[in-house]
Amino acid sequence: MGRFWDKYTGTQHPDREAAPLPATHVRAALLALNGPDVPFVVREARPAEKADLVAEWRLQEPAWQTFFARSELDRQFRIRMRLVPEKREVRTLDEQWEVTWAGTTPKVATSGKYSRGPTTTISKRWTHEQGSDGRKQRVQTFGFDSREMKDPLRNTVLDSGWTWRGMVFKL
Template identity: 35%
Template sequence: MSPSRSSDSPPAPQPGVPPRPPAEVRAALLALDRPGTPCTVRDGGPEGVDVVAEFVLVKLTKDGLFGRRQYCESFQVQLRLVPESYEVRAVDVHTEYTLSGDKPRRRTTSRSRGQLRKKLVGYEFTPGTRERRETYRFDSHDLKAALQHAVAAGGWTWHPVTFGRL
């Protein structure tokens, strides 16, 4: 999921390429969800949008006196297809939250919305040594680049949303 981009502007559709129907653009976006990748691309019905691309990270898990507690972080790109103008409107949502108890309840601790850039890298230390090994790497730039290329290939434009509704 990481086509390279030389600039920060989203790719434009090729001139002369007719825009594809919304169902085909949506299918192309959902096709980016592949096993073995750290991100998922899924239907955005629960969030009230068309498609959601998401990276979820469980940062720390503790077993304590009051049960299990997980500290988590998620980064979402929420997408809405606007067929009238052949554009995909996108907003980023970063959330840090805690899951606690036997039947996990979610408590949000912080939430950001807009056009965000997030880089996350995790390491695992080798027992008995000072060596560390990278266990995961996430850059929101790579995730959005893959989404933008799928949109442009369908003849649509990418419209980032900072304030307001999708």
């Protein structure tokens, strides 16, 4: 069941040539991903989060309005990570919250959703605008892809010679 289970859970193993780094170096490399050019933050976990590090991306999609109502989607995507030095692996758990808000003032939450487990979330929004040639064209006004956060984290762990163990049921 090994390779099939790894594919199902999102687990990836490093190349055999990659020399495993100490846990302190892996932690430092993950924290070094922070910067002004990345849309997420990697931070030390709080005790209640039951992890060592947390990467999170909070975003608010642009509001859309119909004749009757105005609606807005607030989303948080988070990856909790626990470093296990004995096995040279980082155990991860993906979590996502979505809240839909309606109204202008005060805003009222009309729906909410929570999910956990390996996920790839892509959300895009377009508008139609008139191009320079006078023809209508679609222009992307909003985009979110969870792989923009997960891929750099996973690649950092794999480059450090550690295993990225996805979908941990208990951190």
